[in-house]
Amino acid sequence: MFKEIFANQRQFINFFFDHIDLNEAQIVLANFLKCKGMIVFTGVGKSGMIADKLSKTMMSIGTRSIYLPPTGALHGDIGILAQEDIVVILSKSGKSAEVLEFAAAIKKKKIQSMAWVSTRNSPLSNSCDITIHLPLEREICPFDLVPTTSTIVQLIFGDIIAIALMRAKEFTIHDYALNHPGGAIGKLISQRVEDVMISGDALPLCKVGDKLIDAVVELSKKKCGCLLVVDDEMRLEGIFTDGDLRRGLEMYREGIFGMYIKNLMSSVVVHATTFMLTSQAVSIMNGEKKVMMLPVIKEEKVVGLVHMHHILN
Secondary structure: OHHHHHHHHHHHHHHHHHHOOHHHHHHHHHHHHHOOOOEEEEOOHHHHHHHHHHHHHHHHOOOOEEEOOHHHHHOOHHHHOOOOOEEEEEEOOOOOHHHHHHHHHHHHOOOEEEEEEOOOOOHHHHHOOEEEEOOOOOOOOOOOOOOOHHHHHHHHHHHHHHHHHHHHOOOOHHHHHHHOOOHHHHHHHHOEHHHHOEOHHHOOEEOOOOEHHHHHHHHHHHOOOEEEEEOOOOOEEEEEEHHHHHHHHHHHHHHHHHOEHHHOOEOOOOOEEOOOEHHHHHHHHOOOOOOOEEEEEEOOEEEEEEEHHHHHO
16 A cells, blocks of 8 residues: 555656646746746645745745745735735635635735646636646545645745746856855855865975885875875975875885885876865865865965865764
8 A cells, every 4th residue: 555655646746747838837937037026925724834945945046035924914914015026826726715815915916926726717816917737636645635746746846946047047056055054055065175174284295306205204194195296386296195105015016115206196186276165176076086185276386185084074
């Protein structure tokens, strides 16, 4: 029975995707893009919860939006609305008394309204300027009553519209970072390389003319897993890693310790910059050439080293 419920829900969600009118959806998006005011979401019951979530998603990606419950709106809160706004009313049936009364009040104030409903030709549809029909085969509830699939459909559609807005406005990860500085997501997208890198005396440095027998002391002392090979002006010339040491020992045995760093280092080095997001640094580390650490460059000079462990910590 449990597997059957999963299968049914997949079928009902696929029904939505198979029957959604993309032309209607495009009209919704076009009106949102033209909106000079706020996009105001509302609804009652479970639809109200989805409306609240969608409003918060819109806010986080740079679209001015609020959630306005119909009951509060009808008792004075409607005063926050302006004629440049769009009010989006979520309702499965489009028959709830609260949303119908709210829709009538919006019409009197000559504010554009939009109905997101799963029932065609509903009273709410007839009361709003624009309607999008969200196809619903039935609820997953055995009695076809408990709002389950219908709220998922509302959420899916709202999130798709939100991401379409995000892309149309060319909203960047830097913009998102400014709007979401808190929590794990905030750290991932707002933290800069300069916030986690090591610098100064902690940097493991050597020169191209150093012999490994001398440089290995620095490699062991700084415990960074690498040596940054720099010139007298702190310009990066290469990198020598623990991996290079292991490979050199296999190839040259004890003779490696008499060799010069310039003959053992990698001269082609990927790097980070101080202002780079740590998420971008991780992308570089996980690129075609997998690495665990990156030299950090500022104005063509080495100023730091960022290790994957620094970011994870």
